[in-house]
Amino acid sequence: MYLVPELLEEIFLRLPLKSILKFKTLSKQWRSTLESRRFMERRRMMMNAQTKTKIVADRIPPVFKGGEELEMVYLQCDFTSEPSLSMSCDGLVCIPVTGCVNVFNPSTGEFLRFSSGRDPPIHRYAKYRYSDILCDVFPGYNWRMGFGRDNVSGSYKIVKMFFNHYREIYRCCEILDVKIGTWQKLSPPPYDVGYRRKSTCVNGSIYWVKGSPYNKLLALDLHTLEWRDVGLPLGALGTSCQVANLENRLALADSYIENNHWNVKIWSMEAPKEVEETWSVIYSIPLLTFSHPVSSLFWFWIMPVAVSKKGNLFFQDNYKSLFKYYRETGEIRCIAAKICVITPFVENWSLLEVWTAKHMNLNI
Numbered sequence: 483m484y485l486v487p488e489l490l491e492e493i494f495l496r497l498p499l500k501s502i503l504k505f506k507t508l509s510k511q512w513r514s515t516l517e518s519r520r521f522m523e524r525r526r527m528m529m530n531a532q533t534k535t536k537i538v539a540d541r542i543p544p545v546f547k548g549g550e551e552l553e554m555v556y557l558q559c560d561f562t563s564e565p566s567l568s569m570s571c572d573g574l575v576c577i578p579v580t581g582c583v584n585v586f587n588p589s590t591g592e593f594l595r596f597s598s599g600r601d602p603p604i605h606r607y608a609k610y611r612y613s614d615i616l617c618d619v620f621p622g623y624n625w626r627m628g629f630g631r632d633n634v635s636g637s638y639k640i641v642k643m644f645f646n647h648y649r650e651i652y653r654c655c656e657i658l659d660v661k662i663g664t665w666q667k668l669s670p671p672p673y674d675v676g677y678r679r680k681s682t683c684v685n686g687s688i689y690w691v692k693g694s695p696y697n698k699l700l701a702l703d704l705h706t707l708e709w710r711d712v713g714l715p716l717g718a719l720g721t722s723c724q725v726a727n728l729e730n731r732l733a734l735a736d737s738y739i740e741n742n743h744w745n746v747k748i749w750s751m752e753a754p755k756e757v758e759e760t761w762s763v764i765y766s767i768p769l770l771t772f773s774h775p776v777s778s779l780f781w782f783w784i785m786p787v788a789v790s791k792k793g794n795l796f797f798q799d800n801y802k803s804l805f806k807y808y809r810e811t812g813e814i815r816c817i818a819a820k821i822c823v824i825t826p827f828v829e830n831w832s833l834l835e836v837w838t839a840k841h842m843n844l845n846i
Contacts, residue, residue: 585660629683
């Protein structure tokens with residue numbers, strides 16, 4: 483039975499992902515249709531039109547009150563013992579563990595594992611200093627890492643950096659292309675970056691924050707492999723600042739103290755105009771209603787996760803609680819506790835044929 487290409491595409495658009503992956507292997511014509519830019523764009527628009535926002539989390543929380551706007555994808559795999567270390571890009575998740583780095587796809591359950599080599603030696607005083615107070619550093623204590631996509635080549639890349647604060651001259655930096663699978667030397671950045679601040683990838687560059695006393699925002703272009711300083715919004719970078727990809731824009735979550743309680747401003751970078759970046763405040767949230775007094779906290783930060791179709795913000799704090807902020811009323815609700823949100827769920831399946839696939843358990 484012959485079906486015209488237009489009708490065939492309409493049928494494919496409404497199929498679940500598992501069926502699309504199978505049909506790609508049945509004929510050259512079907513594969514060409516399913517891998518075409520037109521089909522991928524239409525599929526993406528259809529997925530974005532869904533009423534619920536989806537996010538990926540490490541486990542099912544004891545209580546979840548997500549309501550009608552949020553749906554969770556739960557992961558069950560052997561290498562997510564430290565999900566707070568995870569990095570994400572385009573729906574793919576990267577988690578480093580001692581001796582290796584894992585990259586996996588929640589859409590299909592496929593993953594790759596790369597050796598990260600031996601951790602560089604660190605000074606015994608540094609190990610003592612970090613071992614008790616840092617629960618979210620990468621393996622090796624002083625590793626700083628990043629994961630993102632080169633917009634020109636389409637390759638996903640992992641960056642790892644090491645800084646020895648007791649030997650200023652000892653810096654090392656390497657990068658791995660997921661398609662190639664080997665680490666290559668990379669010129670180190672001009673300065674180190676914060677050890678408790680996660681990186682994020684936006685529009686082909688990875689961003690890191692360097693905190694007090696030299697508040698800076700560092701970026702690496704994954705295609706040119708060039709480092710650059712990014713201009714910060716006036717008045718940003720308070721006590722603890724995090725960067726995130728929020729609706730495909732660079733977001734800066736700036737936590738600060740006011741009236742003995744934590745508050746947060748979330749800045750978003752608009753499209754660069756000429757040379758200077760343009761920032762605007764998109765959320766200003768008083769955390770008085772649920773945060774602890776400053777005197778009881780050693781460290782506090784929030785990470786914006788996703789925005790619902792109605793404009794409500796989902797964000798997580800470093801105590802592994804997930805909150806929903808209602809933009810119109812200013813109300814804040816805790817919708818889940820004891821959970822690590824890894825990334826917004828984005829369907830990604832166009833590059834899987836280059837992977838040597840292994841499988842993990844996935845519960846959607």
